[in-house]
Structures are given as structure tokens and as C-alpha cells.
Amino acid sequence: MTAERDDEHIRSADDAEQTEAAAVPDTSHEGAAPGEADTPQRAEEPEAADGGPDESTAAARGDDDISSAEVEAGDEAERVGTAAPDSDDDQSDEQVSGAQGDGDSDDASDAEALEPTATGPVRTRVRRRRRMNWVRGAAGAAVSLVAAAAVVGATSVEWPTLGGESASIVVSPDAAPAVASCNGPLLAVGRDATAADEITVAQQVGVTVGTSVDGEPTIDDLAADGVSGDADARRYELEPTGGDAGSLSVATSADIRDDDMSGFMAASCRTAVMESWIVGGSTATGDTDVLLIANPGSVNATVQLTVFGTQGEAQPAGEPIAIPAASQVVLPLAGVAGGEEAPVVRVTAEGAPVRAALQSTRVSTLDPVGVDAQDAVTAGESQVFPGVAIAEDAIDADETPAAVRLLARKDGEATVTITAQGETSPSSTLSLDVQADVPVQAALDALEPGRYTVTVSGDVGPIVSAVWQTTGPNGDEDFAWQTPSPEVADPVTVAVPDGPLARAYLVGDADEATTVTIAGGDVDEEIRLAAGDSAYVTLDADEAYTLASDGAPVHAVVAYRDGGSLATLPVWPDPATSDDVTVFP
Numbered sequence: 001m002t003a004e005r006d007d008e009h010i011r012s013a014d015d016a017e018q019t020e021a022a023a024v025p026d027t028s029h030e031g032a033a034p035g036e037a038d039t040p041q042r043a044e045e046p047e048a049a050d051g052g053p054d055e056s057t058a059a060a061r062g063d064d065d066i067s068s069a070e071v072e073a074g075d076e077a078e079r080v081g082t083a084a085p086d087s088d089d090d091q092s093d094e095q096v097s098g099a100q101g102d103g104d105s106d107d108a109s110d111a112e113a114l115e116p117t118a119t120g121p122v123r124t125r126v127r128r129r130r131r132m133n134w135v136r137g138a139a140g141a142a143v144s145l146v147a148a149a150a151v152v153g154a155t156s157v158e159w160p161t162l163g164g165e166s167a168s169i170v171v172s173p174d175a176a177p178a179v180a181s182c183n184g185p186l187l188a189v190g191r192d193a194t195a196a197d198e199i200t201v202a203q204q205v206g207v208t209v210g211t212s213v214d215g216e217p218t219i220d221d222l223a224a225d226g227v228s229g230d231a232d233a234r235r236y237e238l239e240p241t242g243g244d245a246g247s248l249s250v251a252t253s254a255d256i257r258d259d260d261m262s263g264f265m266a267a268s269c270r271t272a273v274m275e276s277w278i279v280g281g282s283t284a285t286g287d288t289d290v291l292l293i294a295n296p297g298s299v300n301a302t303v304q305l306t307v308f309g310t311q312g313e314a315q316p317a318g319e320p321i322a323i324p325a326a327s328q329v330v331l332p333l334a335g336v337a338g339g340e341e342a343p344v345v346r347v348t349a350e351g352a353p354v355r356a357a358l359q360s361t362r363v364s365t366l367d368p369v370g371v372d373a374q375d376a377v378t379a380g381e382s383q384v385f386p387g388v389a390i391a392e393d394a395i396d397a398d399e400t401p402a403a404v405r406l407l408a409r410k411d412g413e414a415t416v417t418i419t420a421q422g423e424t425s426p427s428s429t430l431s432l433d434v435q436a437d438v439p440v441q442a443a444l445d446a447l448e449p450g451r452y453t454v455t456v457s458g459d460v461g462p463i464v465s466a467v468w469q470t471t472g473p474n475g476d477e478d479f480a481w482q483t484p485s486p487e488v489a490d491p492v493t494v495a496v497p498d499g500p501l502a503r504a505y506l507v508g509d510a511d512e513a514t515t516v517t518i519a520g521g522d523v524d525e526e527i528r529l530a531a532g533d534s535a536y537v538t539l540d541a542d543e544a545y546t547l548a549s550d551g552a553p554v555h556a557v558v559a560y561r562d563g564g565s566l567a568t569l570p571v572w573p574d575p576a577t578s579d580d581v582t583v584f585p
Contacts, residue, residue, distance in 0.1 A: 175240035178217075178248035178575065180269035181296040181355040182207070183373055184224060184233030186254045188261060188361065189288050189332060199290065199330055201229030202261055205252040210495040210520075210544020211238055213246035222294050224328045233328045235296040236269065247574045249544060253497035255565065256371060261361055263371035263478040264565035266497055266558075271575045272296055272353035276376035278345040279405055279439075279466040280481035281333050281358050289333035289360045293347065295323040301352035308407055309340035312437045323354055333358070342441045344407040344464060347376065362479060370470070370479040375570070379409075379462035383484035384555045385454040386534060387421070387505025389566065392449035393472030401472065402444040406456055406465035408434045414458035418444065421451035421505070424532040434460055453507050453534050456484075469566065476564025485570040487553035491546055492574045494520075498542040500562035504571075505536045507555040514551030520544055529554065547571060 188202040209217065217238040224231040238248040250269035256262060272295070281289035295301045302320040306313060316336050323329055337343040347356040356376040362369050377383075394401035404416055416430040428447060434440050444454070444467075456465045470479040485507075496502050508514055508529030516527045521543040527535050539545065539558065547556060556571040 175243055175245035177240065178238040178246055179271055179296060180217075180236045180248055180250045180575075181222070181272060181294050182234045182236070182250060182252055182269035183267050183292055183294075183357050183359065184222070184231055184328065185229075186256060186261075186265060186371065186373075187227065187231065187290055187330065187359055189290060191260060197332070199227045199231075199332070201227065201231050202258075203254050203256045204230070205254045205265075205267075206498050206542070207234075207250065207252050208495045208497040208542050208544065209236065210249040210493045211246050212248075212491075212493050212546070213238070213241040213244070215239070215241060215246070217248060217250075220296075220326065222296060222326055222328045224330060227330055231330075233292075233294055234269075235294075235326070247491070247493040249493040249495035251495040251497040251569060252373075253499045253567070254371075255499070257476065258368070260363070260368055261371055262368035262476060262564070263361075264499060264560060264567050265359075265371045265373045266499055266560060266567035266569055267357065267373035268375060268495075268569050268572070270355055270357075270375060270572070272349075272355045273376075273378070274349050274353050276347050276354075276356045276378060277407075277464040278347065278356060278358050278374070278376055279407065279464050279483070280374045280468070281337075281343065281345075281360055282341050283334045283337055283339055283343070284341045286363045286365075287360065288362075289358055291331045291333055291336060291345065292328060292357045292359065293321070293323055293331070294328040294355045294357075295325055295352055296355065297352045298325050299352040300325050301354055302350045303354060304348045304350070305336055306346040306348065307337045307340065308344040308346070308437050308439055309337065309342075310438065320350070323349075323352075325352070342405055342439050344405070344439045358481075360481070364477075367477075369473075369477040370566070372478075372480050372567070374466070374481040375483050377464050377466065377483045379464050380484070380486075381462065382455065382457040383463060383465050384507060385456075385467050385482055386485055386507040386555050386557045387503070387536065387559045387568070388444075388452045388454045388467050388482060389469050389471075389559070389561055390444070390447045390449050390452060391470060391472040393474045394470050395445075395449060395472070397473050399470065399472055400443045400445050401447070401449075402467060402469040403441055404430075404444060404454065404456060404465060404467050405439055405441040406432075406434070406463055407437070407439045408458065408460035408463050409436055410461040411436050412458060412460035414440070414456065414460055414463065416442065416444075417455040417457070418447065419453045419455075419532075419534070420448075421453070421534055421536070423534075424530065427452065432458075434458070436460075451505065451536070471561070471564055471566050474564060478564050478566040480566045480568050482557070482559075482568040483570055485555040485557045486572060488547065488556060488571055488573050489549060489553040490574060491548035492571065494545045494547050494556075494558065494571055496539050496541055496543050496545065496558055496569075499560045499567065500541075500565045502539045502541045502558055502560055503536045504539055504545075504547070505534065505557050505559055507534045508532060509552030509554070512552035514549050514554060516547065516549050516554055516556075519546050 185201045185205055186203045187199055189199050190196040191200055192198055217236040220235045222233040222235055236250050238246045253266040255264045293303055301323040303323055304320045306315055358374040360372045390401045414432045414434050417426050418428040420427045430442055432440055432442055454467055467482045471477055506516055510532045513530050518525045518537050521540045523539055525537045558569040560567040
């Protein structure tokens with residue numbers, strides 16, 4: 001870097017020489033020959049400790065070794081004067097020795113060499129360096145302060161943020177075939193006294209099929225090995241029409257009046273799932289129940305059963321159960337649940353979804369008192385049962401007309417709310433202390449005869465529950481396990497199989513009124529439901545209906561009750577209906 005020189009402050013070379021001459025006394029009368037000009041000579045260079053020239057001396061060699069900044073420093077020193085040297089390092093590197101003479105001359109020369117004017121340029125160079133170091137330090141501090149201020153300022157400034165909604169696409173899934181898997185015929189265990197464990201077909205079932213589109217579903221058999229007779233269950237599949245999924249509903253029923261079995265049974269055909277619960281059945285004396293597990297798919301499945309009883313959760317001995325594709329396995333409940341009189345069974349599938357159900361028969365002393373088919377259920381925080389029957393014959397005979405069984409996954413208190421048909425205020429409320437994973441069963445025996453809505457809820461985590469009810473002893477006695485009715489909002493097809501006095505019982509939303517229409521056969525009804533209200537519509541059996549709500553969702557069940565016949569079919573949302581999916585790229 002070259003410094004610009006100011007003529008006012010830079011002196012000429014002649015002036016500099018005159019200054020040096022003035023600073024050095026004339027010694028010609030002692031050491032120089034007469035008539036010879038004095039020849040200035042460079043002072044001897046002091047050596048550094050390592051034998052090389054001293055740093056200050058080396059820096060002063062020649063014009064090429066002196067920077068313009070140093071020249072400015074020297075001139076400035078002459079203007080403002082100089083001070084005594086701070087140390088030996090500030091001695092001049094441009095002292096002129098006198099002519100050769102005696103020791104006095106040498107001493108005088110040495111004394112003159114120590115005059116301040118002779119050491120000025122070197123000292124000012126050092127001071128200039130110190131001043132430049134101070135300037136550099138001040139500049140560095142200023143830069144640091146600016147940087148710090150920038151950082152502090154950055155923390156106080158509100159930075160821009162990126163926001164807004166993420167891009168997304170709403171996709172409507174392609175319509176899938178509607179599939180329904182049925183239980184098959186009514187089965188019996190040990191009808192032959194010589195083969196107490198043999199499972200046989202007691203009676204075939206009638207089938208009612210309903211669809212929302214033209215065309216018939218395809219039918220495939222599900223082989224039931226280990227059962228005597230034509231025990232195959234059936235699988236129904238309805239392909240989409242014009243890109244729209246059709247609504248498919250299939251239901252079966254059977255009415256048997258034999259010496260060892262008597263009663264009416266109805267069952268809906270349902271889709272397969274990966275986990276379901278059987279809440280019902282018993283291994284007590286007189287009760288005979290069989291667990292049905294069907295695999296309607298084309299991939300083999302394995303199933304793990306978990307039994308919940310008085311001691312909590314337990315798994316039956318043995319390996320998981322293999323369920324081949326397109327087959328149904330039948331298992332006696334007594335072999336699964338041991339001696340549990342009020343069990344709950346969880347069915348967990350791997351490999352492929354399965355459809356689970358329970359068939360039950362009951363004998364009191366030597367008299368048959370009913371048959372039933374029960375669907376598996378799913379867990380929920382609250383479960384609703386419309387149209388539960390409290391039979392007068394049972395009350396008159398001092399029998400329990402109905403009971404609720406439930407299983408909670410946490411300790412706490414469950415509430416059973418019972419509301420009479422057509423009413424909005426509860427008729428009765430039960431509070432049950434429940435223990436996690438231990439089934440609880442409570443009698444509903446403080447009610448007047450009639451139909452009721454039963455709601456099971458509580459702060460005990462997900463609940464599974466079912467309501468047992470009986471016709472009471474009136475000649476031909478029957479019973480049924482009713483499972484919860486989930487909410488139905490979209491139109492759904494409901495198949496009503498053949499049977500005595502079929503009715504649809506409806507319960508509206510607790511907070512919002514709605515209008516429900518039921519149409520099919522000779523029935524075309526519109527029912528206005530206030531919030532929390534209930535109603536029923538009499539239906540023609542062996543017919544299919546469309547049920548729709550134009551407001552809030554409803555709960556619905558098809559129930560049969562006439563003399564010694566009792567059965568219930570909860571109405572489920574259409575399994576073929578699929579919601580739109582939001583995709584985020």
C-alpha cells in the first residue's frame with residue numbers, strides 16, 4: 001500500500017541532508033586530511049542475538065527499505081519534536097562516525113551519536129507502528145461492535161415466516177365390490193348320544209338378498225370341514241355398476257321346533273375384519289355354543305383367540321388357529337372359554353380378515369328354551385341398543401327379562417342408561433363398578449314390560465357390550481343376544497329375512513332432530529325424530545328396504561318378537577361406501 005504524500009508535510013532530500021549535517025559536529029580538524037571533504041559513513045550495525053542484523057537496523061537500510069508511512073512519521077517527528085529514547089532498541093541506525101582519532105574524539109562522537117536528533121527517525125517509526133497498531137485495534141473493535149449490533153438488531157426484527165395451507169388433492173377411491181359372508185346353517189352339538197362332541201347340521205336357513213343396483217351377486221361356498229352334513233357357509237359378492245359401488249345386504253333366518261332344539265334365529269351377513277369381539281354365550285350347564293370363524297378371502301389367515309373371564313385375560317392352549325382361504329372353522333365355545341359362564345372372546349386375525357359369529361342353543365332341564373345367532377362387535381366409547389324387549393311373561397314368572405354384559409379395558413365406572421320407547425327421559429340408570437379386562441353382567445329387572453333403548457357408556461376406555469333378553473315361559477320360549485347398533489348416516493340397504501312380526505326400531509341423535517325414510521315392498525314411511533326420540537315401523541318379512549336419514553345419524557335395529565320367537569338384526573352402515581381421501585404430495 002502506497003501512502004499519498006502532502007508537500008506541506010514532506011521535506012526535500014536536501015533539507016534532510018542539512019538536518020543530518022547539523023546534527024553531526026565537524027571533526028575534520030582532528031581526523032580528516034586538510035582539503036578533503038567529510039565522508040559520512042554508516043554506523044556499525046548492531047547484531048541481534050542470533051548473529052544477524054538487528055530488526056530496527058535492518059528496517060532502516062536504504063531508501064527501498066523505508067516505506068512512505070515511515071517517511072511521514074519522520075517528518076512529523078521533526079515538526080513536533082522528539083523525546084528521550086524508551087530503550088536501547090530506539091537508537092538511530094543512521095549515526096555518522098567521526099574521522100579516526102584519539103579516544104576523546106571517539107567519546108565525543110559516541111556522545112553526539114546519542115543526541116535525540118540522531119535517534120528521531122527510528123523512534124517515530126516505532127511510535128508510528130504503535131499508533132497504527134492502536135488504529136488497527138480501534139478499527140477491529142468498531143467492526144466487532146457493528147457485528148454485535150447487527151446480531152442484536154436481527155433478534156429484535158420480526159423475521160418473515162412461511163405459512164399457508166399445504167397443497168392437497170381430494171381423491172375418490174375406485175368403487176370396490178361389496179362382499180358379505182354368511183354363517184351357514186343352524187348347527188347342533190351332541191345330538192347323537194353316542195357322539196357327544198359331534199357337530200351336525202340341525203336346519204338349513206332361508207336367505208334374503210337386497211341390492212341397490214340391477215344385477216345379482218355371485219355366490220361362493222365356504223367349506224366347513226369337521227361338520228356332518230351340508231354345512232358350507234356362503235359368500236356373496238356384488239360388482240360395481242357404472243363405476244359406482246352397489247349396496248348389498250344379505251340376511252338369513254331359521255325357525256326350528258324340535259324336541260331338543262326350539263326357537264327362531266336370524267343373522268345378518270357381514271364383511272370380514274382383522275379384529276372383532278364376541279360378547280355372549282356361556283359354558284354353563286344347558287348352554288351349548290359354537291364359535292364360527294370364516295375366511296371369505298383368497299389368502300390363508302391365522303387367528304388368535306383371547307378369552308376374558310373372571311380372572312381377566314387368558315389365551316387358550318395351543319397354537320393360533322389356521323383358517324384356510326374360502327373356508328369356515330367351527331369351534332365349541334366350551335373348548336375355548338373353559339368354565340367361564342359369562343365370557344368375552346376377542347378374535348384377532350393375521351394374513352387376511354375373518355368374519356366371526358356365535359350360534360347358541362339353550363336347554364332348561366330337558367326342555368329347549370331357544371336358539372340364537374349373534375354377530376361379532378367392535379369396541380366403542382358408547383354403545384346403543386334400540387328396541388330392547390322386556391317381556392311380561394318373564395316378569396310374571398319372576399325371571400330376569402334382560403341383562404347387559406360388558407367388558408372395559410380400564411378400571412372405573414360404567415353407566416347403563418335405559419329409556420322407554422317413545423320417551424326422551426331415562427327410565428332407569430345403573431352404575432356398574434368395572435375392573436379392567438373382567439366381564440360384568442347386570443340384570444335389567446326393575447322395568448315395566450315394553451321396549452327400551454339401552455345405552456352403555458363410561459370413562460373406562462373402549463367398551464364392548466351386548467344385551468341378552470328372553471320371551472319368558474309361554475309355551476315356546478326363546479332368547480336373543482342383541483349387539484349394538486352403530487350410527488347410520490348415509491342411505492343403506494337392509495335385508496329383512498323371513499320371520500314373525502318384524503319391526504325396525506329407530507333412535508335419533510341425542511342433540512339433533514332428523515327425518516328417517518324407510519322404503520321397500522309395500523312400506524314407504526317417513527318418521528320425524530326429535531333429538532333423543534325413538535320410534536318403530538312394522539316391516540314385511542323376506543323383503544329388502546332402503547333406510548336413509550336427511551339430518552343427524554340414527555341407530556336402527558330390525559327385531560322379531562312374536563310368542564316364542566325372538567331375534568335382532570342391528571343395521572350397519574353400508575360397507576361398500578368409501579369416504580374421499582385427502583392426499584398431500
